[in-house]
Amino acid sequence: MRTRPLALIGLVACLALTAAGTAAAAGGGFEPVSPHSPNDSRIDTTYWFVFGFAVAIFILVEVTLVVFIVRYRSRGRGREVEGAQVHGHARLELLWTAVPVLILVAIAVFTFYELPGIKNVPKATAAGNQLDVKVQGRQFYWEFLYPNGAVAVDTLRAPQGRVVKLDVTSPRFDVIHSWWIPALGGKIDAIPGNTNHTWFNADSGTYPGRCAEFCGLLHAAMTSQVQVLPAAQFQTWVRQRAANPTASGLGRETFQGTCAKCHGMQGQGGVGPALTGNPLITQPAGITKLLENGGVTMPPVGRGWPKSQLNALLDYLSKDIAKQGSGGG
Ligand code: CUA
Numbered sequence: 001m002r003t004r005p006l007a008l009i010g011l012v013a014c015l016a017l018t019a020a021g022t023a024a025a026a027g028g029g030f031e032p033v034s035p036h037s038p039n040d041s042r043i044d045t046t047y048w049f050v051f052g053f054a055v056a057i058f059i060l061v062e063v064t065l066v067v068f069i070v071r072y073r074s075r076g077r078g079r080e081v082e083g084a085q086v087h088g089h090a091r092l093e094l095l096w097t098a099v100p101v102l103i104l105v106a107i108a109v110f111t112f113y114e115l116p117g118i119k120n121v122p123k124a125t126a127a128g129n130q131l132d133v134k135v136q137g138r139q140f141y142w143e144f145l146y147p148n149g150a151v152a153v154d155t156l157r158a159p160q161g162r163v164v165k166l167d168v169t170s171p172r173f174d175v176i177h178s179w180w181i182p183a184l185g186g187k188i189d190a191i192p193g194n195t196n197h198t199w200f201n202a203d204s205g206t207y208p209g210r211c212a213e214f215c216g217l218l219h220a221a222m223t224s225q226v227q228v229l230p231a232a233q234f235q236t237w238v239r240q241r242a243a244n245p246t247a248s249g250l251g252r253e254t255f256q257g258t259c260a261k262c263h264g265m266q267g268q269g270g271v272g273p274a275l276t277g278n279p280l281i282t283q284p285a286g287i288t289k290l291l292e293n294g295g296v297t298m299p300p301v302g303r304g305w306p307k308s309q310l311n312a313l314l315d316y317l318s319k320d321i322a323k324q325g326s327g328g329g
Helices: 003-025 038-071 090-119 231-243 250-263 284-293 307-325
Strands: 130-138 141-145 151-153 155-159 163-169 177-179 188-190 196-200 205-210 223-229
Touching (some): 003 038, 038 090, 038 196, 130 155, 130 188, 141 250, 155 231, 284 307
Parallel strands (some): 130 163, 155 223
Antiparallel strands (some): 141 151, 163 196, 177 188, 205 223
């Protein structure tokens, strides 16, 4: 009789370990993505620290449960007969009060130790070594404004190995969005008329993210990515984008970020009406007004844009989208 509960416990433990091992090996959706910025490393460390306690408590509770089910089963005792009565156990009661308190204290201390490194932008080691980018959450795209006047939509290019500070906000006429690139840090809300800050310092690579606050019909289309480039490559890009927005592809980028999500990638229509063949496409004044004021269900996507961005989009619409309406060319 003594061997059976032990065998059962062993079986349950093996199953749990196998499942956990498989999940961990495959990522399994349980693990956070690998961090690529110091603040995200700290979030990751905190996650695993808390997870360790959670796993230990889970195993303790489940094993105890199984042991008690087996050990204190009725063994043919009549249903009306009371089982063995257990009365107070001072030492045990003290233990199960004190241990959880200690665990909570440990988690709190650890979290508050990691928090400043997650929240605070690190002091730049040398003056001018930090890049400030203004990030605007808009229905339904991300707008990035660089200090030199460069503008980008949905893809944030950044230099490798440099602190990039993000001032995240949303226009007063817009709604709340949430900036989230899992590999580069936690979520930060883009609140109309209020500016929040976050930062990253990443190695080169492309890190996908998405808006993490339900913000309307096209919330799911509000994806973004951070492209971290070698310093020289970034400098080249940011100079070209500021000097010649149209030639550097801002028109296409703006179209894909702000128009295509509703009107189709080629302007063929979708949630919104088709743009191809629409006479408005070739009327800059009309489009400008529509972008500025929005339509019946269309948000004012272009309100507050720098002139350079508006011109780049108008150029793209008249050259690339209008042509498709007239059978390509
Ligand atoms: Cu923006 Cu969801």
